[in-house]
Amino acid sequence: MAHSRRQLLRLLGLAGTGLALNTLRPEAAAADGTLTERLSVCRPEGDPLQELLRRNRDFCQAWQAAERSEDPQRRATLLHETWPLHCQVRPDALAAGQRPWASVLCCADSRVAPEWIFACGTGELFEVRSAGNTAFDEGIASLEYAVAELAMPLILVMGHSGCGAVTAALASNPLTPLLEELVAPIRANLKPGADLAQAVRTNAAAAATALPQRSPLLHQAVAEGRLTIQAAYFDIGSGEVSLV
C-alpha cells in the first residue's frame, strides 16, 4: 500500500514503542482474543452503513416523541429509552483498547452529536468534528489512523440542516482570517443560487470525494474494498439522516 502501517506509526511517533493498538490487528487478535471479543460486543455483524441508518430510525422515533412532550426531563427520558435497544462495551475493556465500527466526519455544532443520532455507546464511533465538516488536514490524518490502525470499514461525512459554517460560506460578511480559511473549501464547491440545504449536501459530498483524493491511504483502502466513504445529511428537526 502507498502508506504502510510502519510508515504511519513512524509518522505518529509510535514505531518501536509497542504502544500501538496491537491487540486490534488481525494477527494479534489470536494472542488476545478475549480483549478483542470484549471490545466487539456492540459491533454489528451486517453492513455498518445500514446499521447506522437502522439505529438512526430508532433515534428519530424518540426525537419526534420528545418534540411532543412539554416536560424537559421527560424529553430526556424519551431519548434515553432508545438506548436499551443497544449496548455498551465494558469500561475496563475500553481502558485497554478500542474497536469502533464506524467513523463520522461531522460538524462541531452542538446539535449534531453522533452517539445520539446513531444511538451508539462509547467505543463504537470514531468521530472527527470541525465546523462545516470539511476534509481538513488533521481530520484526514485522524481518519487515516482509524483506517490503518483500527481497520475502520466506514467513513460517513455528515452535513446538517442550519449549518452555521455553510451559512457563513454562502454570505459575504467579514470573518476572522482563520474562519476565512475554514469556509474557503466550502465556498469552492458552492453552486450559484444554491439554498442552504443544497449547499450543505454539496459540501458533504465534496468532502467525501476529497478524502480519498487527498489521502493515498484512504484511496487504497477504498480501491481494495476495505473502506466505504459515504456523504449524508442530518435534518435536526426530524432527526433523520439521509444519504447524499
Ligand SMILES: [Zn+2]
Ligand atoms: Zn454545522
